[in-house]
Amino acid sequence: MNTEMRPGSADIKKVIALAGNPNCGKTALFNALTGGRQKVGNYAGVTVERKEGGLVTPSGLKLSLLDLPGTYSLDARTPDEAITRDVLLGRVHGESRPGALVAVADATNLERSLGLVLELKRLGTPVVLALNMMDLARGRGLELDIEVLSRELGVRVVPTVAVSGEGLDALLDEVDRLLGMEPGSAQPADPVGTGAAGCAEGLAVRGRFKEVDRILNFSVRKAIAPTLWTDRIDALVLHPFWGALTLAVLLGVMFQAIFSWASVPADWIEASLSSSGAWLGSQLPEGPLQSLLVDGIFAGVGSVLVFLPQILLLFFFILLLEDSGYMARAAFLMDRIMGRVGLHGRAFIPLLSGYACAIPAVMATRTIDRPRDRLVTILIAPLMTCSARLPVYTLLISAFIPRKAVLGGLLNLQGLVMFALYASGIGIALVVAWILNRTAFKGDKSPLLLELPTYKWPNLKNLAIGLLDRSKIFVRRAGTVILSLSVLLWFVSSYPKAPEGAAEPAIHYSYAGKLGRAIEPVLEPLGFDWRVGVALVPSFAAREVMVSALATVYAVEGGEEEAQTQALAGVLAANWSLATALALLVWYVLAPQCISTLAVVRRETNSWKWPLVVLFYLTALAYLGAWATYRAAVALGLG
């Protein structure tokens, strides 16, 4: 079902759009103008983010404001830029052409910003120019004649400081004035060069630069001074050694925050939900309704909310790094390493957060602008060893790997195996990325072009709005899918019920049990029997469910969690061969045993195609990996 936002309000409200270069303070201006009245979605059929907000002008006009993706020119080179161009030209299906444009320019970098303003002017839509970050420009000595600039450009110019709200009233007055104007006073003159050859396009670009130079010669009274402190910080953070060290420290803090700080509120949420579930369970008589509420709905709500602290912390760091201007530097530093396997420099943050959980990792790929790079990162993110794999690894390692010292007592064999499992996750992810970039995603290998913006203090209001947006996206869109699938999984694990006086555990008689037994012939070459098959079905909801599912199948009695795990380890050691355990470990390194990740991939890519690709390629990889491991282990006499 297509659930993208449509500007349904556009039928009633007029639509105006913000257009400008990346990093010109466009989103800060959007936040300042719309406050919390925003809707974030995707443009139909693509992964480009669409932000719309409501505002009221001084004359009482209710408007819908679109925050268009940043672009340097209307000669679009990326899908984001193409969306901006197409929305401005009214070519996007379901989008109305904006009635007026607010061109946003970075006052500290006019040479770069004004070229786009000249292009926007040629569209024939009324334009007002918001000269943003004027405080920074003035601070660096810029003296500008606004009247002259306005006259030479042929559009009204309003100096603004989005973060403090300076100039916003004047800007809205101008918007009022523009919307009162007769539309189409200027005719569009093929602004995107649709029929132009590359040479003519180049001439047009050079012409624009010349025109910008001419306008600035007239209007700038005193040029801006270079940012010494930005250069000084860059000398450190872009240094081959100190820069890498700074990045490593920052990533260390971030990883620590996602991995362990987030566990405190996550544990708290989990504990309060499970105690509420237990309370509810004690209030209701034992039966299907109680089971549905406690094991289906409460467990489902828990599995949604438990990810929120990680997501909020991750996006807090991402927004902080973006807002301060450091993210571009970090991407530049990482591009050399990531680029070797065809990944974008920015992919390191999603992949790093994948160690905590694949869900924030997939959501964090929004920072990667090119859809191709974003998709490759989404496809390999589930291979990073997330924290949900740990209980399964711990169980199998404690059951099968002896606790003995290796390398002259330097390392413990169990620790070494755990490290190998972590390392194989990232290793295989990089190999898959390398293969994808040479096969399915072969093609355009444009070099990383990055603008390194000046450093700025992050704005708290923008941070708060950004975090609120991410939480809404996760809870409303991914959460509903996760919760619904949890209820369905409860059904297949609970029905049909066990007959009176049944000898086997209840799951044995359920659809999940039947499915587990049905797939036994498929799992047999991996050394897995029907019990593993039965446990694999409910653990599709979340990897860690495998431990409790195995305990149910092997009828290991409950009690304290640790005692239950130890008892289960003993049972597994007695029933399984080492070859089976190793094959299951490899299965868990590779298999997409997480319904929530697939739900988030579906939401982020806006299509069922990519979660299905993830499901099939990872299952195939897991099957082959587990089969090869089992066969090799049997050949070595471990079977």
Add this chain to the structure above:
Amino acid sequence: MPNSSQLEEWLALAVVGIVAWRVLVRPVAFRAAHPLSRWLLKQGRVKWAMRVRRYALQGGVR
């Protein structure tokens, strides 16, 4: 008359049914309605094609 445990079971299954309908059946039906309406139009069944198309539009499929 069904007893209370049967009623409970029906209620639980109704919840599962509603969820399955909303998450699995409806999206697939909306997706399928669009090509179905085109096929019906080709067969000359204009009235039915329009009905199915209206249904597809309800789900936001264009």
